[in-house]
Amino acid sequence: MCAIAGIVASAPLAPDAQRRAADMRDVMTHRGPDGAGLRADSHAILAHRRLSIIDLAGGHQPLSNEDGSVWVSFNGEIYNHRDIRADLELRGHRYRTRSDTETIVHAYEEWGDECVHRFRGMFAFAIWDAPRRRLLLVRDRLGVKPLYWARAGDTLLFASEIKGILASGLIEPRANEAAVPELLAMRYTSGDATLFHGVRKLLPGHRLIFEDGRARVEQYWDLPLDGPDPDLERLNDDALVERFRALLQESVRLRLMSDVPLGAFLSGGIDSAVVTSLMAREMNRPVETFSVAFADRQFSELTYARQAARAVGAAAREVVIDDKDFFGALPRLVWHEDEPIAHPSSVPLHFVSALAREHVKVVLTGEGSDELLAGYGKYPRTLANWSAGGVYERLVPGGIRSAVAASVLPRVPGRLGRIARRSFLAVPRTPGDMYLDNFAGMPLRVQRALLQPSFTREADPYADSLRFFNRLNGHSSLLDRMLYTDMKTYLVELLMKQDQMSMSTSIESRVPFLDHVLVEFAARLPHRLKLNGLTTKRILRKAAAGLVPAAILTRRKMGFPVPFAGWVGGRWNGMAREVLLDRRTTERGVIDGAAVARLLDDHRAGRCAGGDAIWALLNLELWYRTFIDRDGVQTLPAAGPLDAAA
Structure with missing residues (x-):
């Protein structure tokens, strides 16, 4: 894992462009403390900070093809690069290193922009094709690795973090205040918008081509949009569970590729416990695990994390933090995330990353399982609300429904009242209200009470998320629509959090649940193996039998509560x-x-x-x-x- 940055223009670059590119690169030194590189010609500069993990001696970047006509700057890992390399060498390509970076440049020579379809991994890379004066930016399918870009006149800037673009001095840091209501409500900005005016995300599964002064963004991959596969529906559950477990084991095995020590983040939940157990089956030494908790025991999952560690004989390490640690670190972490921190759990994630960095350079995590396999409680609650709400609308006249919502529910005290006010009795039966607003961090009604009217008068913080929700065809189920929307929006925010908090301490995090082969399989699974009544992630619970302690298999999801x-x-x-x-x-x-x-x-x-x-x-x-x-x-x-x- 590293940092990439660059400046590309249709006209010859200004004399100070190399200094600007170096500033962009070096403000991200935390992402790559092991080395720095820069390659420049009259129209393009590629810059790189390196966290050395593969081919420690030979993997320096930017890196070129044999004749120096094509250059690449790369952040991430291509886990199947050895297989691709064998194919490319048979086709006549000559390698100078053992790095996966070199496979990218040769694959581009061989297959052009479509080379990305051969890569299995997490990646954000820039390729400068000098003879064609053409830049290609690519971000991985699920958004594990970040990539941002901006225009300054006829110049295009890109970087792994927004602060890299700002360090160029070519972009004035101005707030994109139109994005604030969505950020406050959803804890993310969907689409390519950021909170900085003029700075954009390259979306997951997209690539950008810049040539002749024009930038063109294309989507090269998407989740399957047509719901469960009828062929999979006909298979029995045991066969599907076995296939899922085999794909997850393969994904973990691929992510153990490293020339440096690696370990795992371990909470008390099923996701990280399964990943740790599968790692133990592949490794010839104890897995090093790292856990974090708060001093307040009601916000600690260490009891379960210790059970999971003991079950596989892990070398377990822990860090416990208190309120002073939390607030002492918070301002620095806002700088690391580039945008307001959406989730308080970013702070303990930074502390466990710092602990891990004392012992390893790479960790595997359990991120992505909840969005992939319907692991959040909001999914069964929304489905129940939707179904009951339909009956309620058919049987109860509108005037009575309005009176109940306006006059009766506000008087219901305690927890029952809070539940009722988020149920079909109070919430309109629309996706924006029942699914998005009902689980928003700061719903629009709260924003209107706390913000200046100019911020909320015409705000619709759910519009962009609903575009993803409505992208699926009319035959798609409500569950499929919710999962697709969360994979395209909420998960991308969580991955950004994981990337930037781990990289704040110079450690690489890998996510086995988001291997795209596994994701494509899981997206086509029958609903019964994701959500069965109130049982979430049913296929994972079945696959985990015998891998993790029974107490972890059956416990209610806690998330990562912060006091x-x-x-x-x-x-x-x-x-x-x-x-x-x-x-x-x-x-x-x-x-x-x-x-x-x-x-x-x-x-x-x-x-x-x-x-x-x-x-x-x-x-x-x-x-x-x-x-x-x-x-x-x-x-x-x-x-x-x-x-x-x-």
Whole structure:
């Protein structure tokens, strides 16, 4: 894993272009502390920072073909590169290194842009075809590796992180405020938008061609769109489980390709436990595992992580963090993520990455299983709401339904009331309301209460996600539509989080559940093997039998809970007030200061659960100060006394 960056133009580059490209590269040194490279001609500069994992002596980049006419800068791994290399050598290509990077450049020579279909791995790469003055940018199918680009006149810039593009000095850091409502609601920006005006993501499964001053983006891969495969429907469950397990084992085996030590992130959940167990079957030494927990035991899964580690004889290591660790690291991690941190779990992920980096350079993780196999509780809840809501609409007149939602449900107290207000009794039976808004981090109604009217007056934070939802044909099931949407949106955000938090400590993370061969198989599975009543990820639970302890197989999904809400309801409430009610914040024109003050008071007093909204607004303000105000990494105010009551 590395960092790539570059500057390409249709006209000859300016004399200072090499310095700018070096600045773009070196602001991402954390991604590649083992070496730096730069290759320039009159129209293009490719730059690279290296984290050496394969061919430690010979894999320096940028790297060219035999005659120096085609150059590549590459971030990621091509796990089947040895098989492709054997084919290319039979076709006459001559290799100078053992690296998978060189396979990319020879594959491009042989098959052109379509070479990407032969690659099995995670990747973001740039190819400069000098004789044609043509740039090709490619991002892997699922978005495991990030890639961003921007235009500055007739010049195209690209980098592994947004800060790389900003370091060129050619792009003014301005907020794309139209994207703020979606970011606050969904915890991501879908499509190619970022929170920076003019900076775009290259979407997963897409490539960009830049020649003659024009940029063209194409999609080269997509998830199967036609639902379960009838041939798979006819097979019995045992045969499908065995096939799934074999594909997952193969995916893990491929991801053990490394010339440096590797290990695994291990939580108390089934996903990472299965990956660790399959690693143990392939390795001739104990798997090194790394786990993180909070000092508050109700937010700790270490008991289950230890069970999983003992079951395979792993060499287990742990790090425990507290509130001071969390808030001390938060501002720096906003800089690493380039955008407001969507998930508080990014912070413990950074700490476990730092622990792992003391022992290994590569880790395997369990990311991606929930979106692939319907692992979240929102899927059965939405299906139940949708079905019951249809009956409710047919049997109960609209006037009565409106009265129940407006007058009855608000009076229902406690947990029952919270459940009822997110059910078909209160939520309109539309995908935007029942699926997206109902599980939003900061729903539109909350934004309208806390933000300035100019931000929310015409906002539709669900429009882009609904475009993915509606891309499937009319015969697709609600479950297929939800899974497809989450794979295209929410998962991409989670992968960005994993990439940037692991790379903040110079460690490579690999995701066996997102091998595209496995993903294509899983996408065509019968629904009964994903979701069966309230049982999620049914095929994985069956495949994991005998691999992980029974207690992990049957336990309810915990996710990675973070005690942020309690902290800002207690001794860190003053910190949040100091940041969010500061004059600079309130005069920015984003939040309604009086409304946010009430939110902080009500959350502290226990009158509302405001943790999600406070988290989102705090991170948004830290992002503004770090990037838009150009103040750099912030220092948060100190906590209040230990006995501050929530």
